[in-house]
Amino acid sequence: MRVFGASVAGLLTVSLMMIGYGHVSVKSPSSGGGRAYATTTAAPAARPVIAAAATPASATARPLIDHKGKIVTNSKTYAIFWGKAADFPADLRPGVKALLSGLNQSAYLATIDQYMRGRTASTTYVRSFADISQPPTIDPTPQVVLAEVRKVLRRAEVRPNPNAVYLVFTSNLPPVDYCAWHASGDIGGVTTQIALVPNTSGVTNCYVPKDFAGVADYSFGTRSMADNAAHELLEAMTDPVPGTAWVDVNFEEIGDKCDFVYSSPVALNGTRNVWQLQSQWSNQASSCVQVGVVNQIPSWSKPHRPSHSTRASTK
Helix, strand or coil: CEECCCCEEEEEEEEEEECCCEEEEEEEEEECCCCECCCCEECCCCCCHHHCCECCHHHHCCCCEECCCCCCCEEEEEEEEECCHHHCCCCHHHHHHHHHHHCCCCCCHHHHHHHCCCCCCEEEEEEEEEECCCCCCCCCCHHHHHHHHHHHHHHHCCCCCCCEEEEEEECCCCCCCEEEEEEEEEECCEEEEEEEECCCCCCCCCCCCCCCCCCCCCCHHHHHHHHHHHHHHHHHHHCCCCCCCEECCCCCCCCHHHCCCCCCCEECCCCCCEECCCCEEECCCCEEECECCECCECHHHCECCCCCCCCCCCC
């Protein structure tokens, strides 16, 4: 998850009944300011993260620990575009399709093979949905996003999939302190993975452009949201119910430990499909890596971003 600067005072369990699919239960962090929501993984325009001090090598080198919770080895990805089409970057939908379609069998996805308990990670882009209703203008909780996913699936007569990651892209950016988040929730007795990716067009502390050659010329907003989506997707596969699978002693997930660390462009499958995507933590390399265990980045070069993975669970 990509978050900065919020302190966590405690944990609470929020549950509700969802019409048509039953019970939803999400364990959420409670901050001093009263806001509660599950996993968050990036933060927008409140504070520029890149200006923070670097994390010492000894701190970042802490490995991810397998807490034996659910992982998603073979994910099915769905993109949900929530809001009016005119309010999104014009190239977002084709960009997201290219990103999600190109990840499978890529060297970038292979960075998480070591966390798949002897299996090989794969991901399949299934389809997208559009909902032109107004997305929330205040911080949307996981319950709100779960309700949106439920509504879209019911309307399309599609059953929830336990291996799915539903990436919800909103046309707006409410006043929040993150860039994106992922969580887990129950819809109709099926534990599903969700991620919220707000519209970070023009938000400079959610994406740090580099002058990499060959990166596809998508708009700034699309490149920013793609980077956030990739961050959340790989975390949703390695730690679907946050804090119960692969996290370090500080509950940082695979992407949190390497937030905004870029070493080279990432070539995915397909044409015009080269992106600037952040590195991921590798236990094998004890470092942030871009693809497999090559292009390693010294851990002390990682810009520090305070982050607290929170445990979201369903009951």
